[in-house]
Amino acid sequence: MTTLLIKTLRDICGAAHVLTEAADIEPYATDWKRTTRGKPLCVVRPADCQAVAAVVKACRSHSASIVPQGGNTGLAAGATPGEDADEVVLSLTRMKAIRALDPVAMTVEVEAGAILQVVKEEAEKHGRLLPVSLAAEGSATIGGIVSTNAGGINVLRYGMTRALVLGLEVVLSDGTIVDGLRHLRKDNAGYDWKQVFVGAEGTLGIVTAAVLRLVPLPRETVTALLSVADVGTALTLFALAQDTVGEALSAFELISATSIDLVERHAGLKSPIAAGEWYLLLEAASSLSGLEPAMEKLLSDAFEQGLALDGVVASSRQQAQALWELREHVTEAEAREGGGLKHDISVPLGAMADFLAEAGNAVSEICPGAGFNIFGHLGDGNLHYNVLLNGAKNADAVNRAVHDAVVNHRGSISAEHGIGRYRLSEWLRTKPESEQRLSRAIKQAIDPEGLFNPGKLLPKQAKGDAV
Ligand SMILES: Cc1cc2nc3c(=O)[nH]c(=O)nc-3n(C[C@H](O)[C@H](O)[C@H](O)COP(=O)(O)OP(=O)(O)OC[C@H]3O[C@@H](n4cnc5c(N)ncnc54)[C@H](O)[C@@H]3O)c2cc1C
Known part of the structure; x- marks a missing residue:
């Protein structure tokens, strides 16, 4: 059966685009974090939409499930196949026109x-x-x-x-x-x-x-870095930024002192401003000019009102890039530190400070030596709340504690990275049954045989069973 399927896929895509050797399929079988590993039946790389349709029909007639994959940078192990060597990874990477x-x-x-x-x-x-x-x-x-x-x-x-x-x-x-x-x-x-x-x-x-x-395309972009004492102050500054630069405000990122410490130690970068408990990276962008005075005013108001401890407005594109590098290297620096237990949460902005206090207390109780690498898109109410377990073994309990605090504040356990395989058990534990039922109904209506990406976002169904 498998031999026949692989022959059919080779007929559709060309022999060079159906990979079966272990060394060839390895990059497609592991997720970006290298923590989830699967074993695909093969990897197929169709050249166009018609070939995708033919691959889907062939896999269906051989009862082989399909795992779609793009750049394989997802952070929920959604593009990683299962371990049973019965799923075909369908890579879209040849279709890039x-x-x-x-x-x-x-x-x-x-x-x-x-x-x-x-x-x-x-x-x-x-x-x-x-x-x-x-x-x-x-x-x-x-x-x-x-x-x-x-x-x-x-x-x-x-x-x-x-x-x-x-x-x-x-x-x-x-x-x-x-x-x-x-x-x-x-x-x-x-x-x-x-x-x-x-x-x-x-x-x-x-x-x-x-x-x-x-x-x-914005013609003028202004970037600033500020340090503040606490998240409540950061939110007051968010309101001030919206009043001062208005709809031009295009990024409002929060970075913890721990995150800055990680990038300074592991990425060889240096924050140009005096430390606070938290840092804010702001960007405003516009097709019109005149943003820089508005950003300067925002900073001077922030100092006058006692909101900012220190701050700088980038005076060149290179300086702006250097500020962004502090933010962009956090994930990599965390990996070099030994990795963290990742959470991608969102809560209503008004509940953010309470959430952080509640989750922090709960995690510290379970795991007294834990560190907190917290950073993310504060303006969207979305933080990457990563716990540095420092060798502790109670990851599941920590996971549950963080997500319980999220649910208590009517937040989401995945703001942007998705459920995939990584968060499925927590999704099943925390999502209300009525919403789970609606999700299963959508899957049943569109993919009743469970051909696509089994065990991601919803539990894997036994062959022939309803979702
Ligand atoms: C350093 C780093 C920073 C990141 N920052 C962010 C961020 O700020 N915000 C954010 O949202 N994400 C972020 N991500 C996550 C990731 O980059 C995004 O989720 C991205 O959209 C995944 O694209 P991909 O092509 O790599 O998809 P993959 O990882 O290949 O797949 C992701 C999911 O989409 C499915 N899929 C892929 N292609 C198709 C297709 N053509 N048809 C149907 N299903 C498909 C897969 O089955 C899988 O479930 C980050 C990742 C890294 C490594």
Whole structure:
């Protein structure tokens, strides 16, 4: 059966694009963090949408499940296959054409395997911005950002990826190609089905192409770093920043003193300002000029009102880049420290300080020696709340304590990275049954045989069972 399937896949994609040797499939079998490892039956790399549809039909007729994969930078192990050597990894990386870019309509139509950074660079040549910015953009793909509904540093201003998706082309489990590649800003002709595939983590179908909304490329960008004593003060400063720079505010990131210490020790970087318990990295961007005086005023008001302990406005592009590097190296520095127990939480802004106190107390009680590497998109109410266990073994209890505090404040246990395999048990424990039932109903309606990405986002169903 397996031999026959592999022969069929080779007929569809060419022998060079069906990988079966252990060394060849290794990069596709492990997640970015290198903590989850799977064993795929093979890796298949179709060249176009028709080939994807043929691969899906072949896998279905051989009862082989499919794990869609883009750049494999996801942080929820959603693109990692199971261990039973019965799942086919379908890599979209050969499908990377930018089919059309319209600077007037401000849209781009692009294939799923295109690298986010490449599409952004193309848009910039036309004076446009694809406003999804994340540290993995040099490897993450359009199909991946759509399927995880990626966030990043500019959500505050432009929304999550969902807000940018105008149209999708998807392949369903029976091989049907649904062509919804419309370049329309307004389309209320029936259910907005494409949104069901956004953030579905590859569990409903394969995204093969997308039409995304662009925005004007800002001509002026101003970046500032401030230190503050506590999160309450950081939120007061957030309100002040919104009043002072208004809709130009495009990033408002929180970085803990522990995170700065990690990047200073492991990435050879140095904060240019005096320490506080917390740091804020702000960016304002506009197509018009005049932002710098507004940012200078924000800083002087922040000092006058006793909000900021220290601060600097970058005076050059290089200085701005150096400030951003402090933020961008936190994840890597944490990995060099030995890794942390990652949480990707969001809570309403008004509950953030209480959440941090509650979660911190609960974790310290379970694990007295724990450290806290906390950083993230404060403006969106989203923090990466990573616990440095320092050798302690009670990760599950810590996980539950953090998520219980999230639930107590009506937050989310995954603000932007998704559920995948990594958070499935916690999703089942914390998500209300009525919402779980709705999720199972969607899966049942679109992928009733459970062909796509089993065991991700929802529990794996036994062959032939309803979801
Ligand atoms: C250093 C670093 C920083 C990051 N920062 C952020 C951040 O700030 N914000 C954020 O949101 N994320 C962030 N991420 C996570 C990650 O980059 C995003 O989730 C990204 O969108 C994943 O894209 P990918 O192409 O690598 O997808 P993959 O990792 O390959 O896949 C992710 C999920 O999407 C599915 N999938 C992929 N392609 C398709 C497709 N064509 N059709 C259907 N399903 C598909 C997979 O099955 C899997 O479930 C970061 C990751 C790293 C390593």
